[in-house]
Amino acid sequence: xxxxxxxxxxxxxxxxxxxxxxxxxxxxxxxxxxxxxxxxxxxxxxxxxxxxxxxxxxxxxxxxxxxxxxxxxxxxxxxxxxxxxxxxxxxxxxxxxxxxxxxxxxxxxxxxxxxxxxxxxxxxxxxxxxxxxxxxxxxxxxxxxxxxxxxxxxxxxxxxxxxxxxxxxxxxxxxxxxxxxxxxxxxxxxxxxxxxxxxxxxxxxxxxxxxxxxxxxxxxxxxxxxxxxxxxxxxxxxxxxxxxxxxxxxxxxxxxxxxxxxxxxxxxxxxxxxxxxxxxxxxxxxxxxxxxxxxxxxxxxxxxxxxxxxxxxxxxxxxxxxxxxxxxxxxxxxxxxxxxxxxxxxxxxxxxxxxxxxxxxxxxxxxxxxxxxxxxxxxxxxxxxxxxxxxxxxxxxxxxxxxxxxxxxxxxxxxxx
Amino acid sequence: xxxxxxxxxxxxxxxxxxxxxxxxxxxxxxxxxxxxxxxxxxxxxxxxxxxxxxxxxxxxxxxxxxxxxxxxxxxxxxxxxxxxxxxxxxxxxxxxxxxxxxxxxxxxxxxxxxxxxxxxxxxxxxxxxxxxxxxxxxxxxxxxxxxxxxxxxxxxxxxxxxxxxxxxxxxxxxxxxxxxxxxxxxxxxxxxxxxxxxxxxxxxxxxxxxxxxxxxxxxxxxxxxxxxxxxxxxxxxxxxxxxxxxxxxxxxxxxxxxxxxxxxxxxxxxxxxxxxxxxxxxxxxxxxxxxxxxxxxxxxxxxxxxxxxxxxxxxxxxxxxxxxxxxxxxxxxxxxxxxxxxxxxxxxxxxxxxxxxxxxxxxxxxxxxxxxxxxxxxxxxxxxxxxxxxxxxxxxxxxxxxxxxxxxxxxxxxxxx
Numbered sequence: 001x002x003x004x005x006x007x008x009x010x011x012x013x014x015x016x017x018x019x020x021x022x023x024x025x026x027x028x029x030x031x032x033x034x035x036x037x038x039x040x041x042x043x044x045x046x047x048x049x050x051x052x053x054x055x056x057x058x059x060x061x062x063x064x065x066x067x068x069x070x071x072x073x074x075x076x077x078x079x080x081x082x083x084x085x086x087x088x089x090x091x092x093x094x095x096x097x098x099x100x101x102x103x104x105x106x107x108x109x110x111x112x113x114x115x116x117x118x119x120x121x122x123x124x125x126x127x128x129x130x131x132x133x134x135x136x137x138x139x140x141x142x143x144x145x146x147x148x149x150x151x152x153x154x155x156x157x158x159x160x161x162x163x164x165x166x167x168x169x170x171x172x173x174x175x176x177x178x179x180x181x182x183x184x185x186x187x188x189x190x191x192x193x194x195x196x197x198x199x200x201x202x203x204x205x206x207x208x209x210x211x212x213x214x215x216x217x218x219x220x221x222x223x224x225x226x227x228x229x230x231x232x233x234x235x236x237x238x239x240x241x242x243x244x245x246x247x248x249x250x251x252x253x254x255x256x257x258x259x260x261x262x263x264x265x266x267x268x269x270x271x272x273x274x275x276x277x278x279x280x281x282x283x284x285x286x287x288x289x290x291x292x293x294x295x296x297x298x299x300x301x302x303x304x305x306x307x308x309x310x311x312x313x314x315x316x317x318x319x320x321x322x323x324x325x326x327x328x329x330x331x332x333x334x335x336x337x338x339x340x341x342x343x344x345x346x347x348x349x350x351x352x353x354x355x356x357x358x359x360x361x362x363x364x365x366x367x368x369x370x371x372x373x374x375x376x377x378x379x380x381x382x383x384x385x386x387x388x389x390x391x392x393x394x395x396x397x398x399x400x401x402x403x404x405x406x407x408x409x410x411x412x413x414x415x416x417x
Numbered sequence: 418x419x420x421x422x423x424x425x426x427x428x429x430x431x432x433x434x435x436x437x438x439x440x441x442x443x444x445x446x447x448x449x450x451x452x453x454x455x456x457x458x459x460x461x462x463x464x465x466x467x468x469x470x471x472x473x474x475x476x477x478x479x480x481x482x483x484x485x486x487x488x489x490x491x492x493x494x495x496x497x498x499x500x501x502x503x504x505x506x507x508x509x510x511x512x513x514x515x516x517x518x519x520x521x522x523x524x525x526x527x528x529x530x531x532x533x534x535x536x537x538x539x540x541x542x543x544x545x546x547x548x549x550x551x552x553x554x555x556x557x558x559x560x561x562x563x564x565x566x567x568x569x570x571x572x573x574x575x576x577x578x579x580x581x582x583x584x585x586x587x588x589x590x591x592x593x594x595x596x597x598x599x600x601x602x603x604x605x606x607x608x609x610x611x612x613x614x615x616x617x618x619x620x621x622x623x624x625x626x627x628x629x630x631x632x633x634x635x636x637x638x639x640x641x642x643x644x645x646x647x648x649x650x651x652x653x654x655x656x657x658x659x660x661x662x663x664x665x666x667x668x669x670x671x672x673x674x675x676x677x678x679x680x681x682x683x684x685x686x687x688x689x690x691x692x693x694x695x696x697x698x699x700x701x702x703x704x705x706x707x708x709x710x711x712x713x714x715x716x717x718x719x720x721x722x723x724x725x726x727x728x729x730x731x732x733x734x735x736x737x738x739x740x741x742x743x744x745x746x747x748x749x750x751x752x753x754x755x756x757x758x759x760x761x762x763x764x765x766x767x768x769x770x771x772x773x774x775x776x777x778x779x780x781x782x783x784x785x786x787x788x789x790x791x792x793x794x795x796x797x798x799x800x801x802x803x804x805x806x807x808x809x810x811x812x813x814x815x816x817x818x819x820x821x822x823x824x825x826x827x828x829x830x831x832x833x834x
Contacts, residue, residue: 037825060826142492143492145490189489408453409453410452411545412829
């Protein structure tokens, strides 16, 4: 009898840790992802702001899993799931049959019904997104240096971040530093330090997931970097090169979308109830209702804690849910009863520029430089078995000491060599 | 009276070193390049074969020149040169007037009249080229892992390099290492070591610019890596996924063009005689005939040594010509007579894989591991003021010790986010 076949869709934190957790399972495992690499998402903004290279925060999935002899990795796009037939449909008309399924396809950006804004306000989910955003930021300065028109110059040197979550805050801090420090000596016609960086939040406060004292510290750090934070401000329209804040029209060469997320559309193909953000409403053990052999984890899983709050879309949740789903598959194979998922919250952090951060560890709340050192330490230690940990450290040390961001390359713009 | 204006077209080795050499000149300098970065070309094949990140071998031109207060850097495409009007025409209808001009726009690939082959056999000149080639090589393995068809699998695992110069040899060695070592543990359905790597040379020998004993050593190193070298073999046709060697049709998933070069078409706009490769036939002092205020240097300059041999298209020639042109501009401003360009040949090297190389220093010819160590030393020292020298060293040390190539990322393939 052949071993049961576990199919994992997605090579993010959820999928990758599910595959790792199944290492000793008596099962064949197939992991499918449309990219060949796992991305260390918490540092994606560093690639978008030229602080790190793609290779510093990403690694080939099959390299990460090379010693997992029971895992096969396929570069393929999952296009649908047929729960009744226990089948995942891939691109090119292929498909995979499974005995157990873990769906961990993550989330994309939501433009809240304004998908036409996307070309003018790109978001940040993949490495290619980050490289495009990096090019856009750098090209804005290049164009400003070339133009003789002062109004156009001002427009080009205005950067707007729509959405005041951790990504928006981290991007705003990094973009402000690029303007004030990194580029300050390199241009002859423009004063890069005159660049405006605006962080727009529709709700009453940025960083909703943090306690107010830490939010105050973050606002102060952003102000020191010259970032204009506007809370309670609704973006009502985005066009090429400008954004409306309520009735106010703001000319801005670069607008970036760091607001809502929407779970992968793959969840729709399951044909079970989902929440407003497209998350699949799973059972307490993370399985799909009526299908104990199929699990949904990470950003795609709609599940609330004992207070009725949806678990946040962070890597910690995805990794813990991955481990839980793998355990439940082990129990299923042994006909043992299921257990509900329990989340152990290890804390929450965000950085603001190169020497401030906020950290909420529950038992400890810190801000400023100590929090930044903690952030640095955790992220370096945490770069899961990425052999390039040392190069990241060297890169960061260099960037820190010199104020430089060494990866300021505009690529992807050759039309034809 | 305002200072004379020197315009430099191109930010490669020639243009960059011309700007540096003009540091103390009483002149305003404008350097124009269509990319924002200088690329360390001798290591471009390392990016194409996933050994280094783009950021390891490239740096923003304006960062390299940030302390050169008399230099302004513009991201722009030079579209033509009007010698009589002393004007460089840029994209977007702009133009620059000059008192002195240095044209250093380099060379692209020549398909010897078969430009229709380019989509099927891309070449390697820019960072974007290198990233595309990297993706193509890695995708070939991913497709081979997915396909159930053994014939298709064999086709996908066949890699052909057309052109046996240093780039072809270095690419062939690196691609063979990827197959035999880097990827050997990571695939489940294919034996990556079964991949075929062919190096095709139309002429009687690979590495024509090296003496025969070193070529023999290179052939032996390539044979050890399992590269099939075919000399005296003419490629007669290239289509999607196959290449004709004379009358022999060879199915190959990846064909890369490492053969001829053609000088930048910008030279044509000068309206002066050029050689068959499009190089501008310059005066012995590198100036354009009839225009002592305009110089052409590097891969664009058609100039022969005392034996009537064209100077090779290598960075050493470009850098020395850059210094010469800058000196001639200094002399012109002081009404002193011109001098002819003299080349000081410092030697010639090529690597084959991770522990063999050949080096011809004139007074010394070495091959094998000592030559590789010399190559490594020179290239690390030589990474002109790139602050990432240390990260490159760390990256290489890691790659050397583990046989890994850490930058095996397939990017640029997201259609839309």
